Amino acid sequence: MKVYLLKRFAFAFFTMFVVITIVFFLYRSGEADPAHIMLPPDATPKDHEILTKNFGLDKPLIIQYFSFLKNAARGDFGKSFRYNESAAKVLFQRFPASLQLGVAAFLFSAIVGLAIGILSAVHRDGWVDRVGRVIALGGMSIPSFWLAVMLMLFFGVTLGWLPVSGRGEGGLLDTLRHMILPAFCLSTYPIALITRLSRSSMIDALKSDYVVMARIKGVPEFYVNIVHAFKNASITLITIMVPMFVYMILGSVVIETIFSWPGIGRLVIEATFARDYPVVQIFILLITFLITTAYIVADVLYAVVDPRIRFQ
Amino acid sequence: MKENGQDISQALSITPPDVTEKKLKVRKPYLGLFFLGVFFFMVIFADLISPYDPFASDLSKGTLPPSWQEGGTAAHLLGTDFLGRDQLSRIIHGSRMSLVVSVGCILIYGTIGIILGLISGFFGGKTDMFIMRLSDIWQSVPGLIVILLLVSVIGASAKTVIISIGITGWPQFARVVRGECLSLKERDFVRLARVAGCSNFQIMASHIFPNIINTLLVLSTIQIAGIIVLSATLSFLGLGTQPPSCDWGLMLAEGRQYITYAWWLVTFPGIAIAITVIGFNLTGDWLREILDPKQMLR
Amino acid sequence: MASQKDILLQVKDLKTSFFTKKGVIKAVDGVSFTVKKGEVIGLVGESGSGKSVTSLSIMRLVPQPAGKIVSGEILFKNENLLNKSESEMRELRGNKLAMILQDPMVSLNQLLTVGYQIGETFKYHGKADGSLLTKCINILKKVKVPSPETRVNNFPFQFSGGMCQRVLIGTGIANNPELLIADEPTTALDVTIQAQILKLMKDLQKEINASIILITHDLATIAQICSKVYVMYGGRIVEKAPVKDFYHDPQHPYSEGLIKSVPVLGKRVKRLYAIEGQPPNLINPPPGCRFEPRCSKAKKVCSQKYPPEVELKKDHQVSCWLYS
Numbered sequence: 034m035k036v037y038l039l040k041r042f043a044f045a046f047f048t049m050f051v052v053i054t055i056v057f058f059l060y061r062s063g064e065a066d067p068a069h070i071m072l073p074p075d076a077t078p079k080d081h082e083i084l085t086k087n088f089g090l091d092k093p094l095i096i097q098y099f100s101f102l103k104n105a106a107r108g109d110f111g112k113s114f115r116y117n118e119s120a121a122k123v124l125f126q127r128f129p130a131s132l133q134l135g136v137a138a139f140l141f142s143a144i145v146g147l148a149i150g151i152l153s154a155v156h157r158d159g160w161v162d163r164v165g166r167v168i169a170l171g172g173m174s175i176p177s178f179w180l181a182v183m184l185m186l187f188f189g190v191t192l193g194w195l196p197v198s199g200r201g202e203g204g205l206l207d208t209l210r211h212m213i214l215p216a217f218c219l220s221t222y223p224i225a226l227i228t229r230l231s232r233s234s235m236i237d238a239l240k241s242d243y244v245v246m247a248r249i250k251g252v253p254e255f256y257v258n259i260v261h262a263f264k265n266a267s268i269t270l271i272t273i274m275v276p277m278f279v280y281m282i283l284g285s286v287v288i289e290t291i292f293s294w295p296g297i298g299r300l301v302i303e304a305t306f307a308r309d310y311p312v313v314q315i316f317i318l319l320i321t322f323l324i325t326t327a328y329i330v331a332d333v334l335y336a337v338v339d340p341r342i343r344f345q
Numbered sequence: 346m347k348e349n350g351q352d353i354s355q356a357l358s359i360t361p362p363d364v365t366e367k368k369l370k371v372r373k374p375y376l377g378l379f380f381l382g383v384f385f386f387m388v389i390f391a392d393l394i395s396p397y398d399p400f401a402s403d404l405s406k407g408t409l410p411p412s413w414q415e416g417g418t419a420a421h422l423l424g425t426d427f428l429g430r431d432q433l434s435r436i437i438h439g440s441r442m443s444l445v446v447s448v449g450c451i452l453i454y455g456t457i458g459i460i461l462g463l464i465s466g467f468f469g470g471k472t473d474m475f476i477m478r479l480s481d482i483w484q485s486v487p488g489l490i491v492i493l494l495l496v497s498v499i500g501a502s503a504k505t506v507i508i509s510i511g512i513t514g515w516p517q518f519a520r521v522v523r524g525e526c527l528s529l530k531e532r533d534f535v536r537l538a539r540v541a542g543c544s545n546f547q548i549m550a551s552h553i554f555p556n557i558i559n560t561l562l563v564l565s566t567i568q569i570a571g572i573i574v575l576s577a578t579l580s581f582l583g584l585g586t587q588p589p590s591c592d593w594g595l596m597l598a599e600g601r602q603y604i605t606y607a608w609w610l611v612t613f614p615g616i617a618i619a620i621t622v623i624g625f626n627l628t629g630d631w632l633r634e635i636l637d638p639k640q641m642l643r
Numbered sequence: 644m645a646s647q648k649d650i651l652l653q654v655k656d657l658k659t660s661f662f663t664k665k666g667v668i669k670a671v672d673g674v675s676f677t678v679k680k681g682e683v684i685g686l687v688g689e690s691g692s693g694k695s696v697t698s699l700s701i702m703r704l705v706p707q708p709a710g711k712i713v714s715g716e717i718l719f720k721n722e723n724l725l726n727k728s729e730s731e732m733r734e735l736r737g738n739k740l741a742m743i744l745q746d747p748m749v750s751l752n753q754l755l756t757v758g759y760q761i762g763e764t765f766k767y768h769g770k771a772d773g774s775l776l777t778k779c780i781n782i783l784k785k786v787k788v789p790s791p792e793t794r795v796n797n798f799p800f801q802f803s804g805g806m807c808q809r810v811l812i813g814t815g816i817a818n819n820p821e822l823l824i825a826d827e828p829t830t831a832l833d834v835t836i837q838a839q840i841l842k843l844m845k846d847l848q849k850e851i852n853a854s855i856i857l858i859t860h861d862l863a864t865i866a867q868i869c870s871k872v873y874v875m876y877g878g879r880i881v882e883k884a885p886v887k888d889f890y891h892d893p894q895h896p897y898s899e900g901l902i903k904s905v906p907v908l909g910k911r912v913k914r915l916y917a918i919e920g921q922p923p924n925l926i927n928p929p930p931g932c933r934f935e936p937r938c939s940k941a942k943k944v945c946s947q948k949y950p951p952e953v954e955l956k957k958d959h960q961v962s963c964w965l966y967s
Contacts, residue, residue: 044478059494173626174570178581180615183611243749245744246750250737256767313497
């Protein structure tokens with residue numbers, strides 16, 4: 034297991050290296066000149082030259098790449114062109130907002146999705162199952178940005194019940210009120226996915242002989258479902274839900290843009306339009322790091338649940 | 346009733362002669378096929394059925410509400426946008442953009458995925474490991490990021506959307522094809538073909554590929570649903586098709602600015618997306634049940 | 644017939660069907676039999692003859708939602724199990740009524756320790772005082788699992804198939820049940836292990852004096868531990884006989900076929916006997932004898948009416964037109 038984990042980490046590191054290299058060259062091969070973007074429209078050619086030199090943009094690409102790697106190894110990912118501040122700092126200032134929204138949405142989708150999925154499997158073709166199927170189809174098919182716009186229209190514009198923009202200034206209650214719509218819109222697709230997945234894996238588990246055996250032993254139905262069936266079903270769920278959690282805390286470009294939520298999703302799309310490479314670069318690095326870590330965490334959790342893996 | 350068949354055959358330890366599992370289930374996909382029918386009808390007959398030229402603007406008729414609402418006219422059933430363009434016509438023509446983009450994406454990543462999947466599954470060993478590792482790396486980069494990258498490098502357009510979704514989506518295709526290929530490789534007809542002296546390419550092209558077409562059909566149908574949502578999202582964010590194209594996502598983005606007084610501009614394009622996607626999803630689920638590819642969709 | 648007091652289980656005209664879109668599968672179609680206290684009954688028949696469904700009906704665990712007990716009575720200690728509530732049934736299961744499934748490797752939950760899975764039997768019947776672990780270890784001792792103190796914390800995948808079956812038998816006998824149903828307990832095991840398991844069951848049966856219904860298609864197993872044999876075919880019992888009569892003088896043509904198809908040691912035969920034809924389709928079965936299409940002695944009446952049960956001698960009944 035230890036050797037395995039080490040291997041996985043080595044591979045994760047390698048992945049990040051590959052990704053960052055590709056990103057670096059893709060960006061630099063674009064025609065846009067970063068110095069041009071950073072400068073105000075009335076800047077002189079002299080200004081342009083100074084800036085280019087300061088950022089080392091005049092050196093050959095390969096030299097730039099190595100100095101970039103050297104700095105990256107020290108944890109320095111360059112300055113944001115737009116904010117003239119460390120790109121990492123810019124990113125992490127915006128991270129808590131995304132984290133907050135992501136955690137809320139994940140908890141909501143996990144609770145709702147698992148509840149519907151498990152109940153649908155236990156009472157197959159019952160009313161929860163029927164309603165759940167519609168919810169799952171809707172969650173899979175209705176684009177979250179459209180849902181966001183419609184909910185904004187209804188709750189924000191027509192009824193005026195909920196705020197539709199920003200993170201809220203005041204206390205906890207205000208924050209919660211601001212979070213309801215974005216968190217709900219962020220969770221529709223995950224709910225659909227978790228519902229479908231937990232339903233099908235629960236049904237598989239409920240069909241197995243050990244479940245019949247548990248009933249034969251006189252184990253009450255509740256414990257049959259949770260201890261025997263759900264534990265087995267959770268193996269599949271772990272491999273999907275752990276990466277899902279990471280994606281959700283990394284902020285949704287769409288939802289954050291629509292609700293003007295000051296998270297990293299919105300930061301990144303702004304940075305993209307402004308060609309603020311360092312910010313996008315470090316965001317991609319963060320994503321790659323977290324996703325690869327998520328897969329490792331999923332594997333570890335897998336081993337926690339399944340003794341067969343643990344004892345290998 | 347999908348699972349009953351299995352329960353029974355388990356309980357009886359046999360499959361009763363006339364009751365094969367497959368025939369027991371299968372919900373009829375009328376709704377899904379109907380939605381798809383509407384979609385393809387719009388695609389094919391867009392020029393005939395749309396009441397106006399979708400690009401013709403008439404500022405004197407700007408932002409008219411749907412005909413049943415006060416102020417609306419029967420001439421513009423679903424109202425007009427801020428430039429006075431007929432919304433119904435734009436929605437009908439928008440279906441073509443959805444189809445072009447999604448089919449384009451599928452063609453690109455389907456081709457990459459099928460080729461890599463076949464090679465990976467057929468040759469196995471180091472080649473297999475290399476390709477699978479590559480797809481691991483690929484999958485740990487979210488698709489949206491690649492799209493953001495490409496947009497900032499080559500600019501936003503429908504072409505960018507097709508290319509970027511196209512090059513990000515292949516790992517899932519490759520995995521499914523590889524899985525099928527692995528099991529087909531061990532089957533007798535493939536072994537016989539080898540004995541008969543067929544080249545590797547011949548075996549892949551004429552013995553393995555025809556047997557995975559069902560799987561590919563199901564996978565593509567379900568993926569098209571996802572691509573339509575994704576491409577609409579990109580257009581909505583301004584990363585995809587640019588004005589004045591007829592594109593549902595773009596229409597929503599434009600309508601969003603007028604959300605407070607023109608509800609119809611953000612409502613109908615979204616409904617168009619939703620029913621198209623529901624159509625593809627339902628049909629895909631149904632195809633999966635009747636064609637029954639074993640190891641699809643975890 | 645035995646006096647009422649000796650009878651532990653009495654199944655009367657049990658009918659269990661599966662309702663599918665293709666039609667109603669009458670898996671068990673009018674089965675009646677009795678099991679006396681301390682008796683070991685063998686229930687034989689080929690796959691799909693309704694043996695397993697009969698036993699699941701007794702446990703009231705017919706696969707839902709398609710399966711349903713349509714009619715009949717199952718009297719356990721003179722109480723009809725079909726009238727009991729689900730929670731009363733749960734009390735009985737694993738307590739007075741126990742069952743062992745066919746494949747030990749899949750009947751044990753791979754993610755839970757063996758000790759936990761045995762312990763459940765005590766826990767959910769209010770018998771889990773402080774000494775749950777000791778109780779589990781004692782069970783493992785009883786079924787002769789070596790070094791039970793360490794094994795109790797192991798997972799099923801660390802056990803061999805035979806050891807898993809021992810564990811399952813352990814959970815079955817944990818609460819000293821009065822009736823133990825063993826559904827092909829040895830089918831999934833190696834031949835040498837089969838003998839050990841059978842011996843274990845025989846010993847335990849004597850120890851706790853439970854009645855056993857042994858479901859099998861292996862006639863050798865029956866010969867070893869059963870006192871009576873019930874032969875099932877197409878959802879019905881066609882012959883009930885003491886084990887000796889069944890081997891030496893089977894009456895129903897189907898039973899005869901079964902006996903003939905067993906290879907006999909030392910006797911040379913050119914080809915093993917096999918009963919021709921397919922098991923019957925249980926959707927809309929013909930009105931007559933289910934075995935008629937495959938029976939070499941079939942008469943005209945056989946395809947028209949189901950034969951009544953005839954008592955040939957004490958404890959030996961058969962349903963066949965040859966005898967009535």
